Amino acid sequence: MNASASTPTPLLALAAPILLAVAPTAAALDFSGTATATSDYVFRGISQTRGGAAPQLGVKLASDTGLYGSLWASRVDYGATLGSDAELDLVAGWNHTFAERWNLDVNLTRFTYPGTRAPANLDYNEVITTLTLDQRWWAMLGWSENVLASGERGIYSEVGGKFPLGDAFRLEALAAYYDLDDAYGSGYSRAQLSAIYTIGNVDLRASGHWTSASAERLFPGVAGSRVEAAVSWNF
Template identity: 40%
Template structure:
């Protein structure tokens, strides 16, 4: 796809139209979050130079599974980028496919307001979940990480219940980045307790 065809203005307009159409269907839920984290890790790499980050988000969920959200975080990239904030604008649909399976599909536009270079990019992704215990996530961008080259990400994970309130979670992810992007493909593993 021609990189010039997906402009921030077009993405913002698309998100605004989706929010408008979802809002006209009748709001069912508005929620928000705020977090102070010791490190902002995304797909296995630190986005805050292994330092703390303040994060906040707001989500509007309409009827029939459609939703829109905005989420932001502090970031610390290479000094020449002058990037200090990330703003993710998301429009998507989430809902059950059957008693066992659920799907969440979304278009995400990553913005870095005030950056000295153009770091903005857009990605389509979907996560298929089985009984909230296992998931498969796939995402693709024609301009991955604002590199001008495509990239595809996949993750498979599972949650293992320890008791009614405690779960062990493990996931393996792989990011395939086109050689023209200047970045190497990589694999990461994450584990935690929820």
Template identity: 35%
Template sequence: MNHRVTALACALLLAAPFAAQAEDESPYAWEVTAVSDYVFRGASQTDEKPTLQADFNYTTDVGLYAGIWASGVDFGEDKPDVELNPYIGWNTDVNESVNFDAMLVRYVYPDAGYNNYNELVTTTTFAETYTATVAYSNNVWNSDTDGWYFAVGGEWALPQEFSLNAGVGYNTFKEEVAEDYLDWTVGVSRAFGPATVGLSYVGTNSRGEYNFGEAADDRVVLSVSFGTN
């Protein structure tokens, strides 16, 4: 099996939707983040080392958007060092309390194209608090195998301008490319001037650890972000 699980990040709950820009706001948005470990669906993508990440996107008045996200990765010697995720999508308010987002993302490794694959990610947000994510790839990890990801999560305000977030996800595969497994996260964050600081505790169940070894051990992840996203 392929232990070099590749990834999209976006917050720790995976692919959170971009809100449509108001008419008086710039349609362009960017964010730069330093993380102590790039963790995707419970597994480290940087061999438990820190890295930098960046995102740039453009959103139209009707909710269509496109962008690119980038991160350092470390899958071992002579393996890819960079992950690029170009994406396109559509975000819309279904009603006053429900938002829907659909995004097609391409996982690209410039120096290791044999890892490249596509994924469709949908996220439904309820009352600006709870999220339900469904993701599908017909070629997960470029293995010619179907892969599904289901996740639920939420974010809640805490005193002193802190926020609490938590979520759990289930990874399932059609063939025996990997064991089906659970991943989870719980964390707090707060804005300090132009920076947003987050601290999360993430992990997987025993099947995740079977798939990815120490890369899926429970761990604390620190992030510091700057930008407009």
């Protein structure tokens, strides 16, 4: 993460249009969430906990109009200098299925890190668009004009797929590239392979993460090959 200062966009200004649109359809709201314990919080191939375990919790409120808002929190470890030991993501988005097979999700995500010591500011915004086919294949694009709080543009692109091997077991694979040229002079590529077993509302997941050598130069000690195990309860 980059600790350069930046001026955060007011969250209420971002969320107000979503709340106003959802309010008239309060009877059609759907609440859901996920509680997770993971052996290593890995975000886009980079460990956010220096290889340590993390509890995580996410909640989502969605309307039948397709509009939704969500909160997601996790432990992080960026060292004593920055101070923050938590990440809180605030999301306002829209999700729509069309032509029966396609799904489009567009959201604005605000990544925040409560407790970060001034003058450092790690918070930043990203617009994320995901197109999914048959609930199986996906392509995602993330765009930020202040990527990792650097004050520069960053673009994240990802493609992936799910491969069912029975009613309860599946594999998921993805490949991605994070364009950080403007911020750090170099980007990096990554790949991930996950095995997921579902028992009722519980998912058991084991994931292998791989990043290119450029990621290890950009994020020494927290990039490279690693294995993560997690258990999630979906409610």
